[in-house]
Amino acid sequence: MIAVLLAAWVLAPLLAYGPRVLDDTRLDAGVLGLLAIALVAAFWPQRHGLRTLPGLKLWLGAAVVALLALLFQDRAWSEVVSGLADRAVWLSAGAVLLVAAHARKEDAGRALHFVFVGIAAISYLALVQWLGLDLLGLKPAPNAPPTAFLSNRPQAAELLSVFILAWLGSRQFATPAATLLLLGPAALMTGFYDSNAARLALLAGLGWLCWRERERLLVPAALVLGCFVIGETARVVIPPPFATQEQGEAGLKPWASVEGRSHLYAASLAQAASSPLGMGFGRFEVDYPEWRPLAEQRLSASDYQNVATRRPKTPHSEPLLILLEFGWLGAALMAAGLWRLLRDPQRARWTDAALIGLGIHALVRSPLSDHGPLLALGILLLAARRDPGSAPLAASAARSGKSGSGRLPTAWALAALVAAAAALPAPRQIGGELYVAQRLPLDVEKPASIMEKAVAWRPWDARALGILSVDRSREPDPQLERVRGPLLEALRHDPSDLFALNQLFILDTKRGQSDLGLIWLMRSEQIAPEHPAVRTNRTLLQREVADFHRISGTQMLAEQLPGAHQHLLLSQLWTAMAEMREGEVLKAQKALRAAAVYSQSDRALLERVARDPELSEQKVRATLERVAPVDEHRYLGRVLDAAAPND
Secondary structure (H helix, E strand, O other): OHHHHHHHHHHHHHHOOOOOOOOHHHHHHHHHHHHHHHHHHHOHHHHHHOOOOOOHHHHHHHHHHHHHHHHHOOOOHHHHHHHHHHHHHHHHHHHHHHHHOOOOHHHHHHHHHHHHHHHHHHHHHHHHHHOOOOOOOOOOOOOOOOOOOOOOHHHHHHHHHHHHHHHHHOOOOOOHHHHHHHHHHHHHHHHHOOOHHHHHHHHHHHHHHHHHOHHHHHHHHHHHHHHHHHHHHHHHHOOOHHHHHOOHHHOOOOOHHHHHHHHHHHHHHHHHHHOOOOOOOOOHHHHHHHHOOHHHHHHHOOOOOOOOOOOOOOOOOHHHHHHHHHHHHHHHHHHHHHHHHHOOOOEOHHHHHHHHHHHHHHHHOOOOOOOHHHHHHHHHHHHOEOOOOOHHHHHHHHHHOOOOOOOOOHHHHHHHHHHHHHHOOHHHHHHHHHHHHHHOOOOOOOOHHHHHHHHHHOOOOHHHHHHHHHHHHOOOOOOHHHHHHHHHHHHHHOOOOHHHHHHHHHHHHHOOOHHHHHHHHHHHHHHOOOOHHHHHHHHHHHHHHHHHHHHHHHHHHHOOOOOHHHHHHHHHHHHHHHHHHOOOHHHHHHHHHHHHHOOOOOHHHHHHHHHOOOOOHHHHHHHHHHHOOHHHHHHOOOHHHHHOOOO
16 A cells, blocks of 8 residues: 555656646645645554654754744735645645655565656557557647647656666666667657756766676667667657757747746745845745846747746745755755755665765756655655665664654654645645636637636635636627726735736726726836836827827817817827827827927927937837926826836
């Protein structure tokens, strides 16, 4: 039973894969949370032998520091629940690490054997998909990369590279024939997936293995490297569809991902330096938009101008993520805990190469926070003991002197408590993600009831709430409050949700509530003042103001009421500003000349600006600030917004 549960800890998240699952990470987190509870419960008969592993108390202390950081920032519960649900899998992993380290030798061995065979089978399936046979219908699109049961190429390359190093290090089936049979497809696909992190991890791990056990592993390592090179060559000689069609992190040009990461890392380090206490458990995804560089957004997103484009969930570096969320003290505790755990004399040294590979991935990717199966495999590798099931139990019994006592041991009770707390959001993560998958694809209209069920399972999912709002807007007779309600709820859980802010601005502005629309726009400009969609919305608002003044002025002029010329003057000024923001210089000059007709005191100024051969947005803004009443200045936006380039 223990062996099956330990193997399921890695393989079940893989089997939970679906071609239309929107966020595999959250579905995997739910599966791992439930399995952690099952594993801790299965160790009830052995509870008196459990002892705390070196470093785990330091990790627990770091988690407490990250939780306290949320309290220090005085955030509403609605804003932190989504981050806590996402990071709960780390608590589950800690509980499993504790109990898995005490598994009997035969259980630990069988579990790893099942895991290795399962991942090898997945590599064969990927190879078959590469050859054009999608026998199980697991590819989301005909031109999608052959990665099932994993969601994308980087994740597939991560798992396969660590798996190769773990199998070679375990000294199982290290003959040349067995290496080609069991590791050949995995190595070939790792090269085919075109992942820089996987290249570094595999080469570093193979180098470590050959240095430590040159005679035994030199030939198997050479065979693995040969298969890897074949995969790399095949991708270059016969480019697959994803090499030319899938932008993803490749962004706008070659090496854009490296340049984008440099902007991301620089901004993250600056934020960490200014927030020594940390932003709190699970806060990165929500907080990052407020200090995200536009240059990174342009380079790392395939469609950065779309407000619905997913923001990064992590800084693509686990140490950096921990530094940001846990703060300086929490990061120091995590590092000290890892150091103690790695130096534990009971830890199996055959896992070193695989852990080196995992560490390289953790430096430049997010295998622990955004890749459930690899996190699970890493926990089993960290839990591997030199002599499973004997030394930890004996040491614990020697200290307590009462291995048969009925008293509940502290280590097991702590593991059970942590696993239970981490499992609380697990069913909701699974249910919510499955209903979102049922709703896909997004470009096909489906009943809003599907997303209503998804939101009922996972009320904190801002992205699902945004989809629900869109679905309700497509109903035959959409009700405004039914459309606005999910957007307001999304902002309650994620105040930086640019999609919700954008939709609310459009809804309220089009129904004549310009002042309310201005509130949403100002919040958007606090988050992303240079974002093209935000600039477009500011321009749209200025056109709405221009139309308001034009209609008001025309009516007052027809009724011969005083103040009509002032409205018509403002209408032309705002029209000039909007045209200038869109790069229409001639139209802006025409509007300024029309404005001069309605002005007595500022006619000369307006005519001079209209004739300016180097007319710019800044000059029109300065003119409007001088001529228009002060209460009109709120529609100008931030100076940074005005100075941004026209997109």
